[in-house]
Amino acid sequence: MSILVYIEHAEGKVKKTSLEAVSFANKLAAQTGEGDVIAVALGTVDSAELASVGKAGAAKVLHADDSRLTDGVIQAHASAVAQAFTGIGTKTLVLAKSSLGDAVAARLAIKLNAGLVSNVVELPNTSNGYVVKRSIYTGKAFAETTITTDNKILAIKKNAVDLKTDGGDAIVEKLSVNLSDSDFASKIITTERATGEILLPEADIVVSGGRGLKGPENWGMIEDLAKTLGAATGCSKPVSDIGWRPHHEHVGQTGVKV
Known part of the structure; x- marks a missing residue:
């Protein structure tokens, strides 16, 4: 069997x-x-x-x-x-x-x-x-x-x-x-997929940031570090809520579990 x-x-x-x-x-x-x-x-x-x-x-x-x-x-x-x-x-x-x-x-x-x-x-x-x-x-x-x-x-x-x-x-x-x-009977009209070199659910390493970065214009250091480490990027809930980062990068109990 x-x-x-x-x-x-x-x-x-x-x-x-x-x-x-x-x-x-x-x-x-x-x-x-x-x-x-x-x-x-x-x-x-x-x-x-x-x-x-x-x-x-x-x-x-x-x-x-x-x-x-x-x-x-x-x-x-x-x-x-x-x-x-x-x-x-x-x-x-x-x-x-x-x-x-x-x-x-x-x-x-x-x-x-x-x-x-x-x-x-x-x-x-x-x-x-x-x-x-x-x-x-x-x-x-x-x-x-x-x-x-x-x-x-x-x-x-x-x-x-x-x-x-x-x-x-x-x-x-x-x-x-x-x-x-x-x-x-149900029809899927559109699909939005998470994007990025490495997605959170498949990442061995995650570099995550929060409001301490002061603004989306400072996120380059997170992205550069993640790229150097071969990691995915993540963020806190407040960061995704105010639109600094996309919601698919939100890590935690109410976001993506890693």
Whole structure:
């Protein structure tokens, strides 16, 4: 029995957080003996890029190459992944915790009658049941949650998993899914993406500043230091609120968690 991983992509590239989810699934498969890791990708993305997911530990990528799925319409993605899940006969779905992943996972938990645990930071303890360790209170504590359902969904916390990079290319296969008009009842009009050389969720180092810099005209020193260190730039909530810096650089409990 395989483990299914729902992967996300943007601008033609599979997201690092999704590769972390694949790496997690690869380790989970080795621990539980559940077989290969199969990823599912939705929307328009190059086959060579999908094949590279094998380096993180996937044996196969199922690709539903439907342009309507590229924008990430939640209902449609949930329907497509549910069909992939039942189609391969798996019991475990792994994905990255993200704005899209959270919404898709919640719907899949209902569709698949699955127990869902989010913010997962470690492989589950299966010595006595199925106990999953997750981060709570914005990273200040941990909780252990037991999943008792046959079907299980694990949403992996960003940067909580070491990325596997020594695998080979994955086999890419076409995935046919049946989607109704109701799956596309919502329409994404526009998307604003965080920009920058290194994004906060994927950064190993962050250089952050606050109102002590006196004004946006002084932010050059933060940007220069971040560039020198190969880091992302961050800011405090007041700085983003008054418009000195964009909101996607706001770090903290009410902003981006790192």
